[in-house]
Amino acid sequence: MKIVIHAVYASELPRGVGRYCLNLVKYLSNKYENVNFILLIGDWMNGYNFESIIGENVQIVKLKIPKNILLRNIWNLLILPLHIKYRYKPDLIHFTDSSPLLFKSCPTISTIHDVGEFIAPEKYGEFRSWIRRIITRTQVIRSDKIVTVSNTSKDSVVSLKLCESEKISVVYNGVDMEEVSYPEDEVNKYLLCVGPVETAKNIQTAIKAFGQISEKYLDVKLIIVGSRGEGYEEIAQLPKDLGISERVIFKGRVTNEELSSLYRNSILTIFLSEYEGFGYPVIEAMRMSSPVICSNQSCLPEISGGHSFLVNPRNINEIANTLSYVIDNRNNLTERINEARLYSLEYTSDKLAERTFEEYRSIIG
Structure with a gap:
C-alpha cells in the first residue's frame, strides 16, 4: 500500500496543524511498517524536523515550489494532481489541511x-476568508472522505451544508507531553497563556482580566507563550497601558x-479563544x-469534557x-486536577494514527 500525505504549510515552524501532522506521521510510521508513506512538504519547512521521528517506510519529498500563498495554491490546484498521478501513483492521498482541489487523481x-x-x-x-471558503467548499466536494478534529467542527461543516454527515468522521488530535523536572522555586508563581499572540x-x-486582579496577587505574573501574530503590537502595548508591564x-x-x-509549574492555564477546531493548550495543560x-x-x-472552568x-x-477563585483554591483542587489529567490521556497520538488509518482503509479497502 502506498499513501501520499500532503503537508505543505506556510509556516516554517509547526503550529497547531503542523503538530497534528508531526504526531500523525510519527505514529503511522511506527504502527504500519509495511505501508509506504510519501510525505510532501515545502522545502522551507526546516523547523519541522520530520527526519528525526519517522521510520524507513516514510519518504520525505521537499517540494521546490513557491512559498507565496497565491502561487502555491495555483501549483496545488493545477500541477499537484498530475504530479501525484504520474510520479507517485498512490493508493490514496491525505490532505492534512485546507488545500485547493480542482480535480483528484486518486482516492482522497x-x-x-x-x-x-x-x-x-x-x-x-x-x-482571504472569501478565498478560503471557495477552497474549503471545493475540497469537501472533491474528497471521498472528510475528517474533522472535533464534533463541533463536524457539526459546523454539516450546518453549512458543505456535505452530508455520513461523509465526515471525527478523529481527535493526539497530544504528547513528556514529564520534565523543574526547580522548586519556580512553582505556582504565574498564570500561563499559550497560543499565537x-x-x-x-x-x-x-491580559485585561489579569490586570483586574494584579493588585490582589502582587507575587503572581502572567506568562504568555507563542509566536507573534496579527495584532501583536497592540497586545504587547496593553500591559504598559495597564501599568503591569513588569x-x-x-x-x-x-x-x-x-x-x-511551564504548564507543570503554573498556577493555572488560561485559554480564551472564541473559535477553535480543537484547542491543544486545553489538553496539554x-x-x-x-x-x-x-x-x-x-x-x-x-x-475539555467538563474538566475545565468555562467562562x-x-x-x-x-x-x-x-x-481569583482558582488562585485562592489551588491547593483544594487536587482531585479535580487528577481527574482532568486522567481524562487528557484519552487524547493520544497512537489513537490518532489508528483511527486515521481506519479511515484510509474505509476508502481503499
Missing part, C-alpha cells in the same frame, strides 16, 4: 480542522520541554496538571473572578 481524504473562514471570518480578513486568540482579554512576560516560542515545564480556565465557545466545552470569553469580570 481531507482533514478539515475548522471552518473559521465561514464562522469567524475576522480571523483571516474579508478577502494574536487578536484571534483573545490574548488581550486574558508582570506580563512574553516568552515567544519555546521548546516542547520548556512548554511542558490538563496532561501537565495545570487547572484550565477556557472559553465556553466553539469546541472548547467538548474538548464567557468577552466577560472580563467573570474571567477575573474565576482567576
